[in-house]
Structure formats: structure tokens, C-alpha cells
Amino acid sequence: MSNATVVLDAGDGNITARIHNNHVVFPVLSYTYPLKLLSPRIQQDGVAVVYMMTYGGGLVGGDRISLSINVEQDAQLVLLSQGSTKVFKARSGVRAAARSTARPPDSTTMQRLDVSIAAGGALFLLPDPVTCFRNASYRQAQTFRLAHGASAALLDWYTSGRRARGEEWAFARYYSVNEVFVSSVRSARDVVLLEAMGTESASDVCGEFLPRRTLADRMGPYSCYATLLLYGPLVQGVIRELEDRVQKITVFQVREPLDVLWSLSPVSGQTNGRIVRVAGKETEEVKKWLSDALRGGLVSVIGDEVYSKTFI
């Protein structure tokens, strides 16, 4: 709130993390309703934790969150949430099957994240997953600009919905863009679009001839999907751990789909980044997998106390 010169729109937030006498301080930490940012006190030097929260623990149709983060040289920031981001359905009157062009502009829930990380700095973005409820429409755009020598572990994950109420892939639309630039060169662009098939007029032509396939048919038997992007010197321990694990895998013909599936791919180009994809039948299994896979590599960087706040 110290940055009084910036007028924030609803849902806007700004964070600047800076190293001062071995501690991470926040020259800027501002936010407006419905976004809330909290930074608990941490013993560990050189690291800070910020929780991103929303009032009421969820977002409704039309809510827009836009967070800008600036991680300065040698500062390490861990960004967490408290519980999954729940996205409630679009406002009434919007049919799930309506064509996007006919959708009123205020019905989609939107989250933007713009991050820049200076050399020696690091962002560990390890939130809980996004859960879109029945008929919800959600759009997320995250852009990460890394200087040469910056580090990042960027987790983005989502679940099939409110399974306790029998909702499985019952949202109207989920659209997510993650883009990483290293030294101003685009290194990765990951775009996912999930929507019920057969809702567009053209697909109905197909539907006359072919059996209809739902989003659940396409996503199942898994109900939680995660993507983890890894860049820079401070995640080399995590990368080594994952490389070791993947080398031990040999897939013989399996009889039943595995409970958790994951893959590791190098990102193209000179950046030496990695992308990890995980799918699990249960969210808890994916969470456990992530927590185990990252622990060894990250505890040595951000410390036990901070790591114990992640994946809980």
C-alpha cells in the first residue's frame, strides 16, 4: 500500500520483492478487493512468502484478478494460495452451449499474472489447483519474463470440478495461457482450451453422424492435471531429481490406467528449461507426487520451514 501513486482497479495487485540486508522486503505490496495478499513472517534469509487469496475463497463470473510481480536481483519469492481457487458459474442467463461471441463480456472469470524476475532472483509459484464448478467459464493468462540467470518453478494445475457433488468436467470453459520469455526471447507458450464438445454449431453437424463425446470422455480417467515449468540455476536440483526418476521408468503394456502419469520434456532452445506434465485420478495423488518430486531440490534452496507451507 506504500505505492500511493498507482491507482488500482478492482482485483488488481502489485508486488515488488527486494533484497535488503539479506532479508526480502516489499517496497510494493498492494491489492484491491476481491484480491488479498498476505506475507507471513519467515525465519529463512533471502526468501519471502506471499499468499494470494480472494474474499470468500472463490471467484464468481465476471471477477477479474490482475497481479503484477517484480522479483528483483537475488530475491526469492514463494507465492502460495490457501485452498484451491474455486470458480463459480457464469452469471445466470448464460447457457453453457452459447457461442462465445454471444457471451456477455462480464460472465467469464479472469486471472492475469505478469511476472518479471531479475538475474539471481527466483519465483516459486506453487498455488493450489483451480477448480471450475458446473457451468463456470474461466480464463487465465500468465506471463513470465526471466532475465538471464533468473530461476522459476511455475506450477499451474486444475481439477475436474466439485466431485463431491458429482461434477466431473462439467464447467463450460477453461482457457489458460502460460508464456515464458527468457532474455526477451519466447521460450515456451502453453495454451489449453477445454470446453464441452459439440457446443459449436459446426460440431453439431458432426454429432449427427458420430457419437457425441463429452469433455469427461476426453479427460478421463484423470481428474487433475498439472503443468510445471522449471528454469534457472536454483531449480537444477529439482531437474536432476526428475531426470533420475524418468530414467528409471520403463512402460511395459499396462492392464489398467496408472493412477498418476507424468512426463518430462526439455523446453526447446538454449534456456535449458524443463516442462513437467502430471495427470492423476485423484487431486491428492497429484499433490503428493508434486510435493515428493520437488522436496529434495527445493528444501535446499528455500528451507524446510517455507517448504512445509507448500502442498498442504
Add this chain to the structure above:
Amino acid sequence: MQVDKETYLLLLLSDANLPTGSFVASAGLESTAAHALFHVPATPPGSDTLAFLRNSVDTYARSTLPFARDAHRVTTAYASGEMTELDEALQALSRLDALYDASTLNHVARRASCAQGAALLTLYARGFTRPPFLMLKTPTTYLPLLDERENRAGALVAALKLRVRRGDSNAPGHLPICWGVLAGALGLTVDRGAYIHLFLHARGVLSAAIRMNALGPYAAQQLLLHAVKHMVDDALTSTAHVVSGALQDEIDPEHAEDRLPATTWPLGDLLAARHDLLHSRIFNS
């Protein structure tokens, strides 16, 4: 009977013996089967292949086809002389290639795409250019029919091929970009080029299914005739307005989800990325 040039080109391009390297690619089908996610119990034979095909064709059309269309447009513009400079065309193709490379985050798909892209450029250079002896009217005079368009198209493909061959980091030579260049160089329309490309993708998956013994060759023909047509038509129609984003000015983020490429089948991507972990495999992807 006089067959128009485009129809004749379709006959050539849809030849299953065309050396495009597609016979070593299964587009993730082999890995999907190994992970017990292909066969659907208690469904009629062929419906598992059909389900895979729909997911695969849908995500391919939405994520990859826009790059083929844009590369085709660049090639047409250069070949026709509307775009005058060769460097301008090469730079546009290089922007497309770089964006596709950054958007293809699965290393197995990236490898297969580069191998097939390079094969297409070789196919044009060695299989579709006019042999020198067919340019000569008499031993000393050239035929007048060798037109400017063909010259310019040939020059563009040759220059791109050289870059890809050199391992130029600006020219990974991805399949959709090389397909767009080939189809544009041959003078097909953009829509026709996209149509054949998507059809060949679907047929490639069916061929892989036959090699894996998941489907018989007759059943594959039945699917091609009675299901694949609708699937391809549908995917083409619903993605006709999608552009790569590499050549267009910044697209309003409010409309990005309707106008720009996206993956619509994340599970397929994950399974394809696990291909190299299979204990035994017939295909390279």
C-alpha cells in the same frame, strides 16, 4: 476428360507411398495403447480408434493447422510477387517456426515434426520441381511455360531447405510450416492445403492403428469413408478463423481464446511425451 490441376495435385499428395516420413509416426497412439488408455471395453470394434481420432484431429486442427495456413499464405504471397523480397518471406516463416517450436512443449512431437518437415522440403526439391530436361524445347531453348510463379516458389523452398539443413536455430523446419510452404508452392488454395493436411493426419493415425493390429485394413477404409470425412470437415470449419498469432498484430486478449492456437487434449500430449519410455515400440512417436 480434362482434370484440373488442383484435383491432379490431390491425387499426388494423397498417395500413401509419398515419402513424407509419416509411416514412423503414430501421433501418440502407440503410447496411448501401452498405457491402457486406448481400448474402451464393451464398445463396438473401431469405436476406440474413432474416439482417439476425434481427440487427435480436434487438437491437431486447433493447435497446428493455423501454422500451416499462415505458412501457406506467406508462400502464396511470395510466389505471386505480392510479397517482393525473399528475405521478408523467410523471416515470416522463421517467426512461424519459432512460435510453433515454443508452443510444442512435448519433445517427442517436436522431434517427429522436424523430421517430417525436413522430409517434405526434400520431397518438393527432389520430387515436385521440374526436371531440367523437361524445361527444354530444343537442346538450346527453354520452354516458355516455366513461369515466374514456379521460379519464385522454387527459390523460396530451396532457401528454406538450406536453412533447415544447416540447423539454423531460426528454422527448426516444423511439419505444419513446411506443409504450408509445399502446398503454397504447388499452387493449392489455403483451404485445400489445410484440408489435405488434416486428412493425412487422420489417415496417418489409421495406418498406425492397422500396423498395431488395433484395426483391420477394411475397417480403416470404412472409418475413412463414413466417419473421418465428417470429423475433418467439422474440425476445419470450427478452426477456419484461428490464426497462428506469429504474423498478426497483437490480438485482443479478450478474443485470444477464440482466435489463437490451443491444445484441446492435454492427456494426448502427456501420453505422446511418454513415448520414449515404452519398453518396446514400432514407431518413433
